[in-house]
Amino acid sequence: MFNLFKKQKKDLVQIESDYREISNRTSWHLPPNLGWLECKLSYEEISHLWKCVNHSKEKNLPSFKENLAGNISHSYELNDIDDYIFKNTLCPLVKIYSNCFLNDPMKRSLNNFLPTDKEKFNLRLEKYWVNYQKQYEFNPLHQHGGCYSFVIWLKIPIEFEDQNKGNITNTPLRSAFEFLFIDSIGTPSTYTYRLGKGFEGTMLFFPSNLQHQVHPFYDCDEERISISGNLMNVVK
Numbered sequence: 001m002f003n004l005f006k007k008q009k010k011d012l013v014q015i016e017s018d019y020r021e022i023s024n025r026t027s028w029h030l031p032p033n034l035g036w037l038e039c040k041l042s043y044e045e046i047s048h049l050w051k052c053v054n055h056s057k058e059k060n061l062p063s064f065k066e067n068l069a070g071n072i073s074h075s076y077e078l079n080d081i082d083d084y085i086f087k088n089t090l091c092p093l094v095k096i097y098s099n100c101f102l103n104d105p106m107k108r109s110l111n112n113f114l115p116t117d118k119e120k121f122n123l124r125l126e127k128y129w130v131n132y133q134k135q136y137e138f139n140p141l142h143q144h145g146g147c148y149s150f151v152i153w154l155k156i157p158i159e160f161e162d163q164n165k166g167n168i169t170n171t172p173l174r175s176a177f178e179f180l181f182i183d184s185i186g187t188p189s190t191y192t193y194r195l196g197k198g199f200e201g202t203m204l205f206f207p208s209n210l211q212h213q214v215h216p217f218y219d220c221d222e223e224r225i226s227i228s229g230n231l232m233n234v235v236k
């Protein structure tokens with residue numbers, strides 16, 4: 001019995017040593033893929049967004065619903081007054097995105113999806129709108145048109161944890177926002193944002209083709225207010 005214990009101990013040491021030796025001559029590789037940016041907006045940016053929302057109401061700007069997949073009561077066009085968000089937020093994020101995801105050598109395989117050749121294209125904020133989502137309403141799986149798109153949560157009247165309390169399921173998703181993508185072995189995968197007040201003033205900036213969906217919330221009469229937009233590369 002005593003000898004057996006000693007032998008096992010020796011094997012464990014040997015295994016650890018083999019592991020370290022093999023680790024030292026092994027590297028790992030992650031295939032190139034596109035992700036998204038998550039940006040906390042400044043007080044000035046959020047104030048500007050509310051200004052755009054109020055301007056849209058005052059000027060009675062047209063409904064945007066017919067352009068959207070969302071089963072949401074009210075969506076309206078916005079004007080980016082003085083091109084503020086385009087110049088101060090979106091253009092820097094395009095650069096940050098490029099630095100994060102389109103650096104060499106990945107750029108070679110991915111830049112077809114995101115043409116950024118400044119000599120041939122002008123980037124423009126082509127679509128820009130506000131959504132007023134009521135309880136039970138949802139936005140099914142969809143993608144946007146354009147090059148880059150974004151969503152900004154301005155007002156979230158519920159907390160994910162409260163919404164899913166007593167929700168007997170192995171996939172609690174009430175009030176969540178999800179990205180859907182295919183992983184390197186072909187499995188559809190999701191990344192879930194468990195939305196609550198902490199996400200007010202947060203922007204997600206992503207390739208327009210990245211699929212996403214918005215789940216409904218319940219037991220709350222207040223609206224959830226979000227802003228979205230699409231950046232297009234327009235041929236000069």
Ligand SMILES: [Fe+2]
Pocket residue numbers: 142143144212228
């Ligand atoms: Fe969307």
